[in-house]
Amino acid sequence: MEINDIRDFQVAENFTRYVQIDTQSDVNSKTVPSTLKQKDLSRLLVEELLSLGISDAHLDEQGYVYATIPSNTEKKVPVICFCSHVDTSPDSSGTDVKPLIHKNYQGQNLVLPDDNKIIIRLSEHPDLKDQIGNDVITASGKTLLGADDKAGVAEIMDAARILMQNPAIKHGDIKILFTPDEEIGRGVDEVDIKKLGAEFGYTMDGERAGTLEDETFxxxxxxxxxxxxxxxxxxxxxxxxxxxxxxxxxxxxxxxxxxxxxxxxxxxxxxxxxxxxxxxxxxxxxxxxxxxxxxxxxxxxxxxxxxxxxxxxxxxxxxxxxxxxxxxRNMKEVLDNYPRVVDIAMIAIERAGMKAEKRSIRGGTDGSRLSFMGLPCPNIFAGGHAFHGKQEWVSVQDMQKAVLTILHIAALWEEVA
Structure with missing residues (x-):
């Protein structure tokens, strides 16, 4: 099948369910994960992965979800991993998130109903100009939305569903990793790299559609x-x-x-x-x-x-x-030694119908530390904007593009093997 012909996306439905589960992490906590409520979402993700037929999906005591989409090719393909974090930022409340879908956005100011002082203006969010005609999701004005990084989680989950239901998309073993506590800098503290068993990885934790980040602070x-x-x-x-x-x-x-x-x-x-x-x-x-x-x-x-x-x-x-x-540390120090992992992602973004843009990020991701732990891991867009605050937003169509990008990455590794 042609990947770009896929129309049965469930990423928006995934996302709106996931953001209603409070997973805020706590920098002052000494536990692992820092808040037990992060496991509420992680347990749900395991249930959904198992229901897709991914039989090894499990949640460990530290709050990490591991799973494997089995290879369906005779080729020997490098094992790749897709990773996102389940926690949301401590900077703004994540309790009782009410996701709102503003269908067919036409450039208007988005006044959030639970606090009409919170207004998402095109003049202040220039990336909204790329969303004309799209469906934009926001919170209601009392909380952050949680697109950082439940958009990434939802995209990986939808890609996993599509791969399990469409064996015509050939791929090698694909590992899934969902982490806690990324927002407080502890996202991969307890990752078992040996158990994960991947050679290369991709975090789905970036911003604007079409972007890939191979350099962090x-x-x-x-x-x-x-x-x-x-x-x-x-x-x-x-x-x-x-x-x-x-x-x-x-x-x-x-x-x-x-x-x-x-x-x-x-x-x-x-x-x-x-x-x-x-x-x-x-x-x-x-x-x-x-x-x-x-x-x-x-x-x-x-x-x-x-x-x-x-x-x-x-x-x-x-x-x-x-x-x-x-x-x-800056993951570019590692990724420059593994150009193929970035090159494949750039081609995948183009195949998914976007102009690929490589850039640096004024921040970090789990991929920063994973790269230095032996898993070269650039960061791919998840589509969210205005992270960590009440003006956070993401579009349904950009999340769908991220799903397509995941599918193309999986297929490209098999194609070039």
């Missing part, structure tokens, strides 16, 4: 712990050293015109405080450090520590600790 986390001196406030003169005030001073001392998400673009890196907590006696600030050039992370960290040292020195009796934690 390199990323570190920094935790600064400030120790002050707590004294009863009634008797604190010349004695108290308030750790919260020091922390606030430190944040205010960061560069105002550079080195922040608000002032950078392209391949410029940044130093970004994401959490502050504490008391008079002790305060903690968590930073994320990002740059496409891995060597520049150390430069950014040295500047941050220099600022910290200068601020803390203004408060006699105060002290600090500065802890760096490696998070992930």
């Amino acid at each position: 390199s990323a570190d986390g920094v935790r600064i712990k400030i120790d002050g001196i707590s004294i009863h406030p009634g008797y604190a003169k010349n004695k108290m050293v308030n750790a919260l005030k020091i922390a606030s001073n430190l944040i205010d001392s960061l560069p105002k015109d550079r080195l922040s998400p608000e002032t950078t673009s392209g391949k410029e890196g940044f130093v970004h405080p994401v959490n502050m907590s504490g008391s008079v006696e002790e305060a903690t600030i968590d930073f994320i450090i990002r740059d496409h050039d891995t060597s520049k992370l150390a430069t950014h960290e040295a500047e941050l520590e220099s600022i910290t040292k200068a601020v803390v020195s203004q408060y006699p009796g105060a002290s600090y600790t500065f802890t760096i934690n490696e998070q992930y």
Whole structure:
């Protein structure tokens, strides 16, 4: 059969069901996964995979879903994997998501009914100009939508259904991996690469239709712990050293015109405080450090520590600790050694009827770390936009294009084997 002749998509139905299951992860949790509710969706995915005849589908204790679509060819084909994450961002509520389908979008402002202050405007979302005549899905105004990355999950699930029902599409073994906790940087902490058994992978976690990302930020986390001196406030003169005030001073001392998400673009890196907590006696600030050039992370960290040292020195009796934690590295450092994995995906995007665009991402995906774990893994569009907030949206047609891209990738690996 011709892949592009497929019309019986179920990806939109999958997606609208999945986003109604709250799977928000929690950066402050020490459990694996960070929230047990992520398993609610994962268990459903296993049930649906088993119902398709994918007999080895299972959920492990850490919240990872593994499954294999068996080969239907005599050729020896490299084993490939498609991966998405089930969790949604802690930045906006994922409870009681109400997906709305705006059919036949014609460029109008989308006023979300549960909070009419939330308006998705074409002027602010220029990619909407490519959606004229399409069906755009949003949330209702109280929550994020969850296209990051339940669009990717829905697309992989629909592609799995189509492959299982259409043996004329020849392919090798295809592994499916659904991960928890990607949004808090722990998405592949407990992946069993040996059990997964794939040689190459693709995360379905990108944005605009037709795009492939083979380059991410390199990323570190920094935790600064400030120790002050707590004294009863009634008797604190010349004695108290308030750790919260020091922390606030430190944040205010960061560069105002550079080195922040608000002032950078392209391949410029940044130093970004994401959490502050504490008391008079002790305060903690968590930073994320990002740059496409891995060597520049150390430069950014040295500047941050220099600022910290200068601020803390203004408060006699105060002290600090500065802890760096490696998070992930730019996957291009790995992918440049495996050009075929990217080339096949680019051809697949073209075969699915789009102009393929290779680009870098100002962020990271599970594929960043998977690449360094021995699974070269670029990131393919899933179709979502305006991630992590109430203006998040995705179109039905772009999700369908992602399903076709998955099918073409599977067929191309068999074709060139």
